[in-house]
Amino acid sequence: xxxxxxxxxxxxxxxxxxxxxxxxxxxxxxxxxxxxxxxxxxxxxxxxxxxxxxxxxxxxxxxxxxxxxxxxxxxxxxxxxxxxxxxxxxxxxxxxxxxxxxxxxxxxxxxxxxxxxxxxxxxxxxxxxxxxxxxxxxxxxxxxxxxxxxxxxxxxxxxxxxxxxxxxxxxxxxxxxxxxxxxxxxxxxxxxxxxxxxxxxxxxxxxxxxxxxxxxxxxxxxxxxxxxxxxxxxxxxxxxxxxxxxxxxxxxxxxxxxxxxxxxxxxxxxxxxxxxxxxxxxxxxxxxxxxxxxxxxxxxxxxxxxxxxxxxxxxxxxxxxxxxxxxxxxxxxxxxxxxxxxxxxxxxxxxxxxxxxxxxxxxxxxxxxxxxxxxxxxxxxxxxxxxxxxxxxxxxxxxxxxxxxxxxxxxxxxxxxxxxxxxxxxxxxxxxxxxxxxxxxxxxxxxxxxxxxxxx
Ligand SMILES: Cc1ncc(COP(=O)(O)O)c(C=O)c1O
Numbered sequence: 001x002x003x004x005x006x007x008x009x010x011x012x013x014x015x016x017x018x019x020x021x022x023x024x025x026x027x028x029x030x031x032x033x034x035x036x037x038x039x040x041x042x043x044x045x046x047x048x049x050x051x052x053x054x055x056x057x058x059x060x061x062x063x064x065x066x067x068x069x070x071x072x073x074x075x076x077x078x079x080x081x082x083x084x085x086x087x088x089x090x091x092x093x094x095x096x097x098x099x100x101x102x103x104x105x106x107x108x109x110x111x112x113x114x115x116x117x118x119x120x121x122x123x124x125x126x127x128x129x130x131x132x133x134x135x136x137x138x139x140x141x142x143x144x145x146x147x148x149x150x151x152x153x154x155x156x157x158x159x160x161x162x163x164x165x166x167x168x169x170x171x172x173x174x175x176x177x178x179x180x181x182x183x184x185x186x187x188x189x190x191x192x193x194x195x196x197x198x199x200x201x202x203x204x205x206x207x208x209x210x211x212x213x214x215x216x217x218x219x220x221x222x223x224x225x226x227x228x229x230x231x232x233x234x235x236x237x238x239x240x241x242x243x244x245x246x247x248x249x250x251x252x253x254x255x256x257x258x259x260x261x262x263x264x265x266x267x268x269x270x271x272x273x274x275x276x277x278x279x280x281x282x283x284x285x286x287x288x289x290x291x292x293x294x295x296x297x298x299x300x301x302x303x304x305x306x307x308x309x310x311x312x313x314x315x316x317x318x319x320x321x322x323x324x325x326x327x328x329x330x331x332x333x334x335x336x337x338x339x340x341x342x343x344x345x346x347x348x349x350x351x352x353x354x355x356x357x358x359x360x361x362x363x364x365x366x367x368x369x370x371x372x373x374x375x376x377x378x379x380x381x382x383x384x385x386x387x388x389x390x391x392x393x394x395x396x397x398x399x400x401x402x403x404x405x406x407x408x409x410x411x412x413x414x415x416x417x418x419x420x421x422x423x424x425x426x427x428x429x430x431x432x433x434x435x436x437x438x439x440x441x442x443x444x445x446x447x448x449x450x451x452x453x454x455x456x
Pocket of ligand 1: 041099100103135207241243244245269
């Protein structure tokens with residue numbers, strides 16, 4: 001390996017060098033072609049190398065790329081804020097632009113706390129969240145995250161915000177079954193609020209569909225309606241972290257629409273610029289903004305690059321592309337096809353325990369035994385085996401946490417660009433099928449799973 005000074009995810013791993021991208025495909029400098037089966041980190045929603053976006057990048061750069069938000073506003077930033085308010089159903093929203101999903105959730109947390117302070121209620125400083133969740137890597141965002149693996153190294157520095165169990169029906173942590181459970185995992189929030197005291201709680205944050213920490217865990221029907229009711233009853237703001245699920249990824253512009261529920265604060269990132277520039281946003285409802293507008297008139301947050309004209313112009317162009325190419329509808333329609341085909345794949349691959357998701361955000365959870373649902377032993381690192389084999393075969397997948405307590409399990413996200421066609425989904429599935437066959441062969445050769453039974 002050439003000498004490097006770049007800190008990559010694994011310091012002892014060799015990574016291919018990217019050359020270029022085109023639609024759902026990526027090419028490394030050796031000419032190897034990959035299907036971007038995960039849109040990177042569920043980001044490249046409109047695919048790679050889109051001409052219209054490249055033109056917009058140039059157009060805006062020729063005018064102005066950067067101004068400081070306390071000296072100027074800009075047309076693209078104003079337009080983007082208006083556009084997002086229009087897209088978020090059920091009321092008017094204000095936008096605070098930041099550079100990453102972690103900053104968006106951390107800003108959401110701060111605005112929620114400030115909201116209560118400006119109403120003269122000083123003690124509501126705590127945020128509640130779920131186990132098996134991921135809201136970002138900065139200390140505030142990680143405090144809200146119930147991703148045990150990502151928390152582990154920093155536990156002494158973190159707040160204990162993860163409080164309630166995830167809506168993980170495949171392995172219900174409350175040992176119940178939907179619908180007889182009566183949304184027990186949602187009503188747990190009420191018990192938590194009562195135990196802690198609502199006078200201490202500013203907000204509850206949740207990813208509408210759990211991504212990195214769960215592999216596309218979809219809560220049952222009615223779940224968020226129950227959550228919202230409890231939040232309203234106890235004066236707790238509801239923050240929907242749509243950093244991964246937003247901008248059409250799940251077949252609706254915002255995933256919470258599947259539950260016909262509105263959040264007080266929404267966070268966006270990833271698909272909002274589809275990776276063409278770093279930008280994320282915290283959308284704040286009129287209700288949450290009101291006491292701040294009447295009070296200090298200053299939202300205490302901000303970053304040097306917040307609301308810069310370059311990034312906001314790019315995000316506007318990406319949203320325009322999503323709308324003019326009907327990508328939200330495509331996500332729903334082609335997502336249904338992908339989901340059905342993944343379920344069919346389950347019949348021929350004994351290591352697939354569960355297929356879940358909505359739209360083009362699908363998850364596969366792996367098990368060592370289909371009946372008992374036992375996960376593979378940690379040291380096998382099945383997720384890495386699948387992801388590595390996929391990449392070798394020309395298919396990129398996103399590794400997700402899963403399993404009991406989100407600790408001892410394996411899952412991947414299959415979430416290609418929303419532009420993917422049916423023929424391209426078939427191409428993706430062919431490589432995925434081969435990849436799983438290769439992994440199973442390796443597991444059989446090592447005696448980890450039994451040899452195939454002969455039915456003659
Ligand atoms: C739901 C959710 N929130 C927040 C984040 C953090 O975003 P970023 O990596 O851009 O900081 C992520 C990243 O995966 C995410 O999936």
